[in-house]
Amino acid sequence: MEFIKHQIEKVKPHFEKGGKWEKHYYSFEALETFLFAPATTNDIKGSQIRDAIDLKRLMMTVIISMVPCLLFGMWNVGHQHFLAIGQAASFGEKFWIGVVQVMPIVVVSYGVGLGIEFVFATFRRHPVNEGFLVTGMLIPLVMPPDVPLWQVGLGTAFAVIIGKEAFGGTGMNVMNVALTARAFLYFAYPTDISGSVWTYIGEAKTVAGYSGATPLSLAADAATAGTNVIASFNSFGAGWNEGVFTFSNMFMGIMPGCIGETSTLMCLIGAFILIATGAGSWKVILSVFGGAYAMGLLLNVIGGNAFVEMPAHYHLVIGGLAFGAVFMATDPVTASQTETGKWIYGILIGVFTVLIRVFNPAYPEGIMLAILLMNVFAPLIDYFVVSANKKRRLQRATV
Amino acid sequence: MGKFIRLKKGFTINLAGKASPKVVETEQPETFVIKPTDFFGTYMPKPVVKEGDAVKAGTPLFHDKKHEKVIYTSPVSGEVVEIKRGEKRKLLEIKILADKKVEYETFKKYSVSEIANLSVADLKDQILKSGVWPTLVQRPFGVVADPAVTPKAIHISAFDTHPLAPDYSILFKGQDHFFQVGVDILKRLTSGAVHVNTHSTSEIATVFSQVKGAEVNKFSGPHPVGCVGVQIHHLDPINKGQVVWTISPAGVIQIGKLFLNGVYDASRLIAVAGSEVKAPQYFKTYTGASVKKFIEGNLNSDNVRVISGNPLTGTAIGKDGHIGFYDQQVSVLPEGNYSEFIGWITPGERKLSFHRSIGLFSFLSPSKERVVDTNTHGEPRAFVQTGIFEQVTPMDVLPTFLLKSILAEDIDEMEALGIYEVVEEDLALCEFVDVSKHKVQEILRGGIELVQHS
Numbered sequence: 114m115e116f117i118k119h120q121i122e123k124v125k126p127h128f129e130k131g132g133k134w135e136k137h138y139y140s141f142e143a144l145e146t147f148l149f150a151p152a153t154t155n156d157i158k159g160s161q162i163r164d165a166i167d168l169k170r171l172m173m174t175v176i177i178s179m180v181p182c183l184l185f186g187m188w189n190v191g192h193q194h195f196l197a198i199g200q201a202a203s204f205g206e207k208f209w210i211g212v213v214q215v216m217p218i219v220v221v222s223y224g225v226g227l228g229i230e231f232v233f234a235t236f237r238r239h240p241v242n243e244g245f246l247v248t249g250m251l252i253p254l255v256m257p258p259d260v261p262l263w264q265v266g267l268g269t270a271f272a273v274i275i276g277k278e279a280f281g282g283t284g285m286n287v288m289n290v291a292l293t294a295r296a297f298l299y300f301a302y303p304t305d306i307s308g309s310v311w312t313y314i315g316e317a318k319t320v321a322g323y324s325g326a327t328p329l330s331l332a333a334d335a336a337t338a339g340t341n342v343i344a345s346f347n348s349f350g351a352g353w354n355e356g357v358f359t360f361s362n363m364f365m366g367i368m369p370g371c372i373g374e375t376s377t378l379m380c381l382i383g384a385f386i387l388i389a390t391g392a393g394s395w396k397v398i399l400s401v402f403g404g405a406y407a408m409g410l411l412l413n414v415i416g417g418n419a420f421v422e423m424p425a426h427y428h429l430v431i432g433g434l435a436f437g438a439v440f441m442a443t444d445p446v447t448a449s450q451t452e453t454g455k456w457i458y459g460i461l462i463g464v465f466t467v468l469i470r471v472f473n474p475a476y477p478e479g480i481m482l483a484i485l486l487m488n489v490f491a492p493l494i495d496y497f498v499v500s501a502n503k504k505r506r507l508q509r510a511t512v
Numbered sequence: 513m514g515k516f517i518r519l520k521k522g523f524t525i526n527l528a529g530k531a532s533p534k535v536v537e538t539e540q541p542e543t544f545v546i547k548p549t550d551f552f553g554t555y556m557p558k559p560v561v562k563e564g565d566a567v568k569a570g571t572p573l574f575h576d577k578k579h580e581k582v583i584y585t586s587p588v589s590g591e592v593v594e595i596k597r598g599e600k601r602k603l604l605e606i607k608i609l610a611d612k613k614v615e616y617e618t619f620k621k622y623s624v625s626e627i628a629n630l631s632v633a634d635l636k637d638q639i640l641k642s643g644v645w646p647t648l649v650q651r652p653f654g655v656v657a658d659p660a661v662t663p664k665a666i667h668i669s670a671f672d673t674h675p676l677a678p679d680y681s682i683l684f685k686g687q688d689h690f691f692q693v694g695v696d697i698l699k700r701l702t703s704g705a706v707h708v709n710t711h712s713t714s715e716i717a718t719v720f721s722q723v724k725g726a727e728v729n730k731f732s733g734p735h736p737v738g739c740v741g742v743q744i745h746h747l748d749p750i751n752k753g754q755v756v757w758t759i760s761p762a763g764v765i766q767i768g769k770l771f772l773n774g775v776y777d778a779s780r781l782i783a784v785a786g787s788e789v790k791a792p793q794y795f796k797t798y799t800g801a802s803v804k805k806f807i808e809g810n811l812n813s814d815n816v817r818v819i820s821g822n823p824l825t826g827t828a829i830g831k832d833g834h835i836g837f838y839d840q841q842v843s844v845l846p847e848g849n850y851s852e853f854i855g856w857i858t859p860g861e862r863k864l865s866f867h868r869s870i871g872l873f874s875f876l877s878p879s880k881e882r883v884v885d886t887n888t889h890g891e892p893r894a895f896v897q898t899g900i901f902e903q904v905t906p907m908d909v910l911p912t913f914l915l916k917s918i919l920a921e922d923i924d925e926m927e928a929l930g931i932y933e934v935v936e937e938d939l940a941l942c943e944f945v946d947v948s949k950h951k952v953q954e955i956l957r958g959g960i961e962l963v964q965h966s
Binding site: 118148150160173390392448502 | 751817823828845852860866867871872886896898910928936943949953
């Protein structure tokens with residue numbers, strides 16, 4: 114350890130002002146502080162002591178909260194693969210298929226994203242922000258298992274450059290970076306993010322009766338056909354994947370879908386970690402679920418087509434609602450920043466998710482668009498909350 | 513009858529090395545220093561003494577060219593040995609080599625009944641010329657009070673919740689009479705009430721509980737409940753155009769002594785505390801004392817930071833530095849000038865944190881006394897995490913938005929968001945808990961100066 118420290122100290126002057134690699138100071142700083150928490154002390158004046166937390170640790174906490182989703186997702190990719198091709202396989206085989214399929218996506222996401230981060234840090238002279246450690250993990254989790262790697266790279270590059278760096282880097286971005294990547298692919302390559310991409314098939318042949326439909330598309334179809342949504346959920350997969358879309362199975366997440374977002378249970382474990390550590394806002398998580406459930410209930414009462422009449426609790430387990438609520442909506446930079454605002458922001462995400470799902474069959478995944486929409490409106494919500502604070506102060510002055 | 517206000521938000525930092533309730537009288541330090549930089553709002557301090565001049569306690573040392581009436585005087589008698597100037601000849605400090613026995617300038621002495629008959633102008637005049645006036649601090653801005661103004665109230669915080677803070681029942685023991693006379697005089701200077709704000713959970717010293725003619729309010733809650741700005745916010749908030757004065761109990765007692773004894777008595781108790789002090793205790797000395805005598809041979813290690821004031825808002829002064837005018841404690845903490853291998857993730861029960869992130873377990877044992885060093889524990893970053901500042905600010909103020917408006921230099925926005933209600937100490941906890949390691953206090957003072965001079 115002393116050796117590494119010594120080597121770092123030796124090359125450090127080259128990166129400091131006046132050194133020959135001065136341009137690369139922030140890249141160097143990022144690597145150095147990653148290895149050693151620096152020996153910097155607080156200023157002569159002001160707070161002489163500081164909390165032991167820093168952004169790296171906070172981001173690490175968020176990453177750890179995503180690990181259950183990632184591990185479960187890897188297993189589920191393999192599990193769905195073998196179900197689709199009609200073969201029995203052991204736990205290990207399923208997990209291994211998943212690892213082989215998922216890890217390249219993770220590597221591409223981190224590689225492309227961090228590469229761009231370092232380039233921008235060098236040219237724009239700002240520190241490499243740890244925010245991408247989380248984004249880089251979120252992107253693979255919202256990708257279909259069969260997504261081409263070049264698309265992952267392109268989506269990540271678009272999100273980091275246009276979604277984040279164009280606004281000044283982490284902390285200044287308006288929209289959630291990972292969702293920007295997902296939305297970019299969704300609109301740029303619609304045919305690649307629909308149909309049977311939700312299950313990794315590979316070279317093998319699918320079983321008879323196989324269908325790549327998702328609960329969201331089934332529900333939309335049922336609405337058009339006028340049949341019962343729950344019945345079509347329960348009868349789906351007969352012969353090759355019995356009971357895949359039952360409520361309990363969807364809650365567990367043993368179904369085709371994006372790598373990390375199928376399991377509501379794993380998302381709830383993640384939510385527990387985020388809330389217990391204070392890394393994510395419980396107000397946002399609770400209000401997204403609450404908003405979606407309330408909107409679902411309201412639609413049940415109003416009635417209309419079959420999708421509208423689907424029991425409200427099904428909304429909480431289909432699609433990416435749970436994942437979005439726990440990991441995307443809670444992004445502190447793009448969410449509402451006032452405490453009152455967080456309630457409004459979360460509830461509206463839930464409400465819009467259900468509305469988009471039910472009334473806009475062209476875009477079955479409502480949560481992505483709902484969060485991006487509310488990202489844009491979060492500053493407006495804050496504006497009203499802050500105005501209320503100012504008004505209280507002003508009223509006090511005139512009384 | 514005073515109010516009882518319960519606050520919930522905040523964070524009491526429980527550090528090891530609190531001063532034991534023992535008052536030590538040692539040989540007095542050789543030098544004393546008055547630093548114009550301690551007084552916010554002084555524009556052009558101009559010395560009125562020269563190096564080599566003999567002074568008594570209460571002899572004028574300098575005044576501010578813009579407020580010539582406010583005079584800053586010597587705390588002890590002796591010889592002016594150094595007038596230190598910095599860049600652009602800015603006056604930094606005036607150092608006095610103290611006599612063995614303090615001699616005092618004599619001011620007029622009054623009996624209690626005579627004081628009651630003095631005019632407000634006479635009261636102010638005596639406080640001004642003796643050099644006690646700068647103990648009165650004006651809100652907004654936290655600057656030395658303007659004698660031409662009549663404040664709407666005067667607030668005295670009768671407890672200190674900062675880390676390693678001294679116990680006021682020791683600090684002001686036996687000063688009941690002086691405190692009472694001081695409060696009586698302050699009452700004449702304001703159009704409103706004099707508030708004495710006490711802490712509900714600790715036993716209130718008689719000096720505060722028995723005081724007459726003042727509103728004695730009770731507060732409960734974690735730090736920053738002891739900050740007078742937080743107290744004002746809940747009792748009688750400051751609005752645009754209003755002025756409130758604050759004063760520490762030590763200042764009130766000095767006013768009392770000035771009128772009853774006719775001297776500027778700068779003697780005070782200070783707490784010398786912190787994990788690196790062998791015997792943390794109280795010392796009897798005078799304003800501006802050199803800390804050398806109190807810490808020499810009294811330290812556990814050499815790699816320490818000596819702070820005038822508390823660890824949240826103080827100033828590092830070095831081992832032979834001098835205590836600031838308003839400070840009543842010296843804190844000695846381990847210097848954090850070490851690097852830690854992957855220190856951003858290593859777990860540690862001893863790492864103090866308001867947060868509960870991975871590896872930080874200090875929230876499990878909140879009552880444990882901790883050793884905290886001066887390491888920044890991370891690097892400055894953009895604002896990311898939200899809602900944390902609000903958890904340590906027990907006021908209807910939105911610190912993040914206020915700080916952003918200051919960074920944007922938007923004066924109207926700063927006013928609307930309540931910059932008149934806060935000074936550094938009120939938001940110091942934000943600086944402590946900040947994940948992105950902003951210099952919150954420095955930013956805030958920048959904003960205050962911008963508003964003040966606009």
